[in-house]
Amino acid sequence: MRILLVRPQYRGLYKLIKANAKKNLVVPPLGLLYVAAMLEKSGEQVEIIDGEIESFTIRELALEAVKRKPDLIGVGATSVDFHLAKIFAEEIKKCSDITVILGGPHATVLPDKVLQENSCFDFLVRGEGEVTSVELVRVLKNSGKAGLKSVLGISYKMGRDIIHNPDRPLFNFQKDCVWPARHLLKLNKYMFPSPKKGMRQMTVVQATRGCPFGCIYCYKMFGHVVRQRSISDVLAELKYVVRDLGCERVSFVDDTFTLDSSRVIELCEGIVKEKLKFGWICLARADTINTAMVKAMKAAGCDMISMGVESGNDAILKAIGKGENRADFVNAFSILHNEGMTARASFILGLPGEARETIEETIRFSQELRVDRAFFNICTPYPKTLLWDIAENGQALSFVDREFEYFTRWGNSVIELPGISAVDLKAYQRKAMIDFYCRPKIIFKHLTEFLSGNAASYYYRPLLFAIREKLKDVFSRIKSR
Template sequence: MAKNIKILLIVPPNSLEERYGKLKFVGTMYPSMGLAAIGAIAEASGYPVKIIDCEALNYTYEDLEQKIKFLKPDVIGIQTFCNTINRALEIGKRVKKNIDPDIKIVLGGVQATLFPEEYIKNPFVDFIVTGEGEIIFKNLLDALENKQTDFAKIAGLAWKKNNKPVINQLEKLIENLDALPFPARHLFDLTKYFPSAQLRGKKTFHIITSRGCPFICGFCSCHKTFGRSYRFMSTKRVVEEIKYLIKNYQIDGLHFYDDTLTVNKPRIIELCNKMVAEKINLPWACFTRVDCVDEEVLKKMAKAGCYQIFYGVEAGNQRMLDVMNKGITIEQIKKAFKWTKKYKIEALASFILGVPTETLDDTRQSLEFAKEIKADFAHWEIYTPHPGTNLYKIALENGQLLTTDLNKYSPWSDEPVYVAHGRTVEELKKTKEWVYRKFYMRPLFILKRLRNLLRLPPSRIFKLIHSGLVMTFSK
């Protein structure tokens, strides 16, 4: 049954340059699966839904205002991360002041979930949806549709009663992910999106098949947002969605965007077997941890089409791994990379530069370790201390914040927002450029990569070469 209130979901203004700095040409631009999931639930419940991704569309605040005036929504839901929360608040302010004060502003996402008590006090915010938003947002829409004014029974919601903040009890995590509809990708202009430059396939889409993380890395807030309980879709449901993407969007590449795809060994083996049995001949990539793979798993993954795994290595010595509470060992990293390469899967390694107590010598060890494990790609990001993470307090005790402007808190930015004791901003920036040069500008490495580059679409080959030149010769 069609409902009356109109919904608009928004990704706030941002840019690839702000997110990735000098590596903007190899960065990823994917549609928000969070908003796609919210949109799917709302549509299934009969609500008319639109999505505006300001980042993908390159919209300014002024562009967004004009679009909102044209669409005349009753409810606006805005996705928030640490570096976009202030932009979300700016949108709320502009809507209430310049367009219509009666439009309901709803915040969701990581940052709003971590600090609902703080952001619900904002005069331009009406509601905050915490944690997994599908059920909470749907319940809120139903209440608004029925013109209710008391929202005390909606678990997971922060709201205002007589202008005073109210934080309801938490909503239970969604256990049956199979019950959720496919993400509403059709609400996005899919021509505006693209995968990371090193991924294969001219039309690669991403998919999320699980939620929650049983690990508690110090720099990450995932376990606080989606819980430590690892929940996953059935392999039948995953294969159905992949087939749907092939049929409706003609994809020729897949990117599993789960935080850690291989947490549950029987499940990933079953998924790989089912993909082979169903003749899903797609090249695919994923993220996982080195302690969540073994030879049996990697052999199955390779047979099912996996060609690339992005491992969170983070550091090249045990002391720094322990500082970050990574929960892995140097030996586990070595074994995982050896096994991965044995089955001809590309192994990527990410490292974090400038973590509290890290020294320049630690950074050098990370560089040498990346070479030792023969990473096919290595990525270094300058540490950004995100409020709400376990490492945040340690960071403040062992260094100083250079700014409190959360707009600058992108984890991939070239400009540090934090400097640990014994380091300087200039040294961090130069060190990042130095490790990239030392890792990528090796003759044998270049020859090997040139051979593999031929498997990529021409546009991505250009992006990789361009970014390599920028990182090598920039000042």
């Protein structure tokens, strides 16, 4: 069976900091790559079109998809970009009868709504898609709709009825994981800023799946159970992407890469032993950071660690189920600073229980921490999270907009709090960016990086945004005198 997997262009979603399409960081669509690899392993013919890389409009993407004459088209979507997948599928159905399958978080959390309101999707794949996609294709090829009941993890319409087959158990990531089908992409188009080098070819690697923590704003697509690939398999994949594919940067997309310190150190020692030369970044939690691990990570090429701080107020941190406090963050970022590791922090403004004072406390805290780069998100509830339930019930915060395409966290707010409007939250986000980046030490650090060889304009977007907005304020005050 000829199968085409697609990702629609998404660059227009995020409004606060506009991206230059030709200089944008584009991360490979890892979910599609894993599904493609499993389908190829089962004997199917697979292609991928990345609309973001190709700069296709949605209509252009649909025309290109139909032109390739696939038997089946698969597309994934989060809640934020679901409308793009929907428009794409509608365009496909206007000019063909090709079967269209939707996977990803949105199809997983709202299958009834998706099928009730959108006739353009023939099937939904809920949860992890690797095994479900293989079984669905096999049934469609051999049995047609008669065999659909045997496929776990799918939803579909039968006449007017919506059918939800039982959930599929979590994928055996340790045993059955195949490497992503990177050969289906134009690999040299995927770039990431590298210290002293600028934009360099990159890829993404996933060493574990699952997150054991209980933050109220997060939907756990991969569940709470952490599944770890063997160190030997991860190292073999790293050797392949660095030596055979020529990637100079890797982004580890594990929810918490540093969860198991001894495992991280073992992996880093393996990277050093194999003499693999590449830069890499990862996500971490403050309460997992220790000096020995950070030293090993730096020796293995890690040059930036990103942590979600969310709030500078301990009561808010406790209320959102973060399981960490201010002292944890102070300690963790101090370790990173002392070891010469670039530190990135993300924050959320407008969490349940927030007042203007706590938002301002978070903005101040971002400047007190030894952090090199910071990003400030507006609190945004997503379906099937505790935060969504709180907003639905009007507890502590409430919705002002329910159109998912506006759930971007950047440059827009879909919620308000008592005494704090959506407009206020957007203003706080802008203020946080200006206050953090327009400090002499942050400007100096970025200038030093530029002079050392990192001329990637993408990397400096937050700084340039902050300076531009700061100058607007200065000129506005001068003009008003």
